[in-house]
Amino acid sequence: DSGVTQTPKHLITATGQRVTLRCSPRSGDLSVYWYQQSLDQGLQFLIQYYNGEERAKGNILERFSAQQFPDLHSELNLSSLELGDSALYFCASSVETRDTQYFGPGTRLTVL
């Protein structure tokens, strides 16, 4: 158990819908990262927050957005969902930006 929690574990929804994934970092960690893992693309970096501010962006779609709240938990919002958005979404956290990242258990999103 890494200490990073994610909810929900599984999510099944329909195309066109909007979902919110939640992540609580390890106690003391200021940095939160979101990754998408699909069969064909592997693990891809989406976005990073540090102490409430966006720090880096990867190949995140415009339909996706994220934020980190004052209590340091983070949410990833996915809208206008498409079949291709079906994937495992991982959150990771680290103390500072350059420290080891520890991964949460992931949220498996299925878009039907």
Place this chain on the structure above:
Amino acid sequence: EDKVVQSPLSLVVHEGDTVTLNCSYEVTNFRSLLWYKQEKKAPTFLFMLTSSGIEKKSGRLSSILDKKELFSILNITATQTGDSAVYLCAASSNTGKLIFGQGTTLQVKP
């Protein structure tokens, strides 16, 4: 474009064998190289390497980084069936984001 390439993509060995997994990288503003093990759930951290030529060890696993040739290897000695997993290599940049390789799927047969 930043990239990380792992080889081989898959490997089947028998218990007791020694395996070497390879990882090469081309990453702008490279900071460190990380290895993770993934067993159908979240990646679990194995090693972080920042200095060239210094081996890190944890039990039967060891890893080393060559920053001149831009590669790293992960060695597993006396493999066990519990070592069966996907091994992920990732390079971090100064911003902290991780660029992952495709992973090496290791199967250890009894």
